[in-house]
Amino acid sequence: MNAGKTDAIIIGAGWAGAILAKELTEAGLSVTVLERGDDRATAVEGDYPGSIDELRGAIRHRLFQNLSQTTVTIRNTIGQVAVPYRRLAAFLPGEGVGGAGLHWSGVHFRVAPDDLALRSNVIARYGRNFIPEGMNLQDYDVTYEELEPFFDKAEKVFGTSGEPHTIKGKIAGKGNTFAPDRSDAFPLPAMKDVYSASLFKTAAANVGYHPYSLPAANASAPYTNPYGAQMGPCNFCGYCSGYDCYMYSKASPNVNILPALRQDPKFTLITKAHVLKVNLDSDRKKATGVTYLDLRTNRQVSLDADLVIISAFQFHNVHLMLLSGIGRPYDPIANTGTVGRNFVYQTITTSRAWLPSTHYTNLFVGAGGAGVAIDDFNSMNFDHGPLGFVGGSPVWVNQAGAKPIAAAIGGPGGKAPTWGEGYKDAMVETYRHSLTIDAHGSNMAYRDVYLDLDPTYTDAYAQPLLRMTFTWKDNDIRMNQYVVSRIEPIMKEMGATRYSLAKLETGELFDTRRYQTTHLGGGAVMGADPKTSAVNRYLQSWDVPNVFVIGASAFPQGMGYNPTGMVAALAYWSAYHIRTIYLKNPGPMVQA
């Protein structure tokens, strides 16, 4: 069945899709957003107190992808047989309107400018030979200065709480001394530091580091954004990650953009629409629209459009490009093709300190985006020369609220018993008197870490699953081990009665059974060279110029920072250039 034509089709109703839909309707285009999950509203998902039912929520994955319909296969190395990821654990892609932007925590960073040109910066500082064999280190082909207005716009839409370091070159607050200059203040003051974060702040400063309060898309006060959308203030209940915020305080496409978009007659949202492929014309240089499966009727529908925006979750973007034949699939043996190349993740390890029983950290308190961090070991902020690795990690106390079931499953940590009275006593001590410190680090790209179509397994719609070939590499393990070693002085300074330092072990393989982070990246990266990037600096497909691919899929490396702020800025950056350049003269915006 053909459903006619719209000016632009947007695939996926998460942050990137909502931003592009808002921008393109503002430009006067008729826009149809296709979302394979359900529509979602705070009125329903945030209906208190059912909204904070942990069993139904984060434990049974209420807002996450339904793996019984489609998933990925995973293997560590080429030569192994990949098997399907059947239980959500290591990473948690979202599903439904809002996408991962509905269940995220809210840590809202910009970018470390050096990370945007990491290859050039590493070579300039340490020489070409510093880059290990097999590491596909690349630049984004966009600068922080170019992106700054779009970081600023995204923060104003998200209602981000934070403290600046400099604004227009002048010291403006006690924010991150390593943060790049800003054109304007955060729209809201920083979230308050919970007790554990304030202890970390003092201790980190005492040992010579530069702590700052995390920028958070958790509103520290009531807020009205430029679209007129309103947020309530966060009450530190701790139900951010995995939940729809019942206080309307955590930024989401649902709270911050869709209220305005839904009023626009040029905007159409179709849910339960699973896109099977982007349709191309006969010479595969132009997209004509998409074919989707209407999950309510089980019928295929084709919808035509002049412009197709692929803005689903990172690996869905890559999957859809491969299924549609957009760009050349990456082949790690021949080292050709770009789609699936530079698949990246993040390294994250969580260390714990126990404080005297007079110190109540009360881990149930928290906010997903709030906390205190140091950037002394992130990006190019320290001397890698004697250390011999590329990359780095911010380090932080991000007390996001430990929910009872998750805390019990995680256990009391240390050498405590795993059951019985000893377990309970230790659990009480940990829940009341401990705090965690994360090393939330980068992950570089490697020639033999990539995405392609699985040769064996198909999804419920008879399409091949996406295959992940991924494991930890020595460079990133050594980076993590070094940064974790730098946490130890903070633990001592805080007066910890005991502490455990968690780090990646040498030779450790990626284990899908344990939660790491949902910050997957790459696979359809941006860059200046069509041989090593799938999209140009405007996130336009090199091969099919009326297709734009927006998301963390564009990241050439996994950065130390949380990705959402960068995704939102890239979405606004791309949309701005679609509006100002592409729509006036459709075609390639960068000549290959």
Add this chain to the structure above:
Amino acid sequence: MKHRAFRPATILGTAALLLLAHLPQAHAEGSDNPVARGHYVADASDCSACHTVKGGPPFAGGMAFKLPMGSIYSSNITPDPTHGIGAWSEAEFARAVREGVRRDGTSLYPAMPFPSYARISDSDMHALYVYFMKGVQPVARATPAADIPWPLSMRWPMSVWKTVFAPAVQSAQQDVNRPFPDPAIARGAYLVEGPGHCGACHSPRGLALQEKALSGSAGTLFLSGGAPIDGFVPTSLRQDRRTGLASWSEDDIVAFLSTGRNRKGESFGGMTNAIVHGTQHLTPEDLHAMARYLLTLGPSHPAAPAWHYDPAAAAELQRGDATARGARLYVDHCAACHRTDGKGYAPVFPPLAGNPVIMSDQPDSLVHVVQSGAALPGTARAPSAFVMPAYGRMLSPQQIADVVTFIRAAWGNNAPPVDAATVAELQKSAPPPVLDGKPVPLN
């Protein structure tokens, strides 16, 4: 407040200015087009709130009004010649709107606020007629017959009612032309008393359900608060210090009428329809005019003490003392949004301290919002919708009585307690729980 239509009057004397001020016209921004002007008058008159069923074709009628003696239904007022008003002359249309007389000479039920619409000016009435004839799509759908049993179904007593209680059009129009301090206030009075028909809900009614006062010239009963409608109690819109608008500024009133929310409170119940269908579409100039007029209405209870914030309840809660009746329930269910100090986080979460709805002698509205929840839909100028959950799902009548008593007593509100029997009685008239309504606000 400058009014562009009156600018030439500045060179005239005061008397002439007031005279001009009494020729109110709806002024859809920059429009001489009578269809557009009529559309604006229809918005100002909130026609669609009753004549358009949610999700149905505009103005096709059929909305039920459940009365003790049976149900009546709003009419099809589209220009369909058979089922609507397409065959009506302008005079017949004006007679129905202003006098409640149908084309066949029988009477309309005064659910139609013709005692207020009697004040609508000739030019607005003309624009309204043109709009309904040319700007609305005809819909061939019969209006359901009222299911009121005989003899109550006879409409002739309505003629008697009208003779006694409804104003003659001439005197209503004369009242519109009474003197006002300035043209904006005159314009505001016209909108509030006439098309806006605020008094239909916010003025008290007599034994025969007639409004006891139809304009500001008829004494302090006008807009002094009405009887419950669908369970909710319309508040006083006069300068009553505890139960009226004494603490609201002009901008507060404008924000409320424009967006359903301000720093003092949020809309619920029938007022939300009035805002969504009506006032949100008015120009800022007209909203300011309405606000300025409302601010001229003196208190109906001038002896009532002013509200002053009392920090005692907040201090108790903040030192962990939740022993007051209902305090623990308040902390567990309400304080996350409305705060222990009762000040809320306006405009998202309204303050409870000093809120006229809460200090009313009648606890109906507060009880209903607690037990059924409330949904504030988005408007054009404030697109976000907000929903308060329905606590009737988890709290017993006793618990609701306790928490409502706490809210009514705390922060200087000093309103009388509520007992479980009252809550149980009010449950019979409770609106459906908020998420049972369709569509659910998406936000």
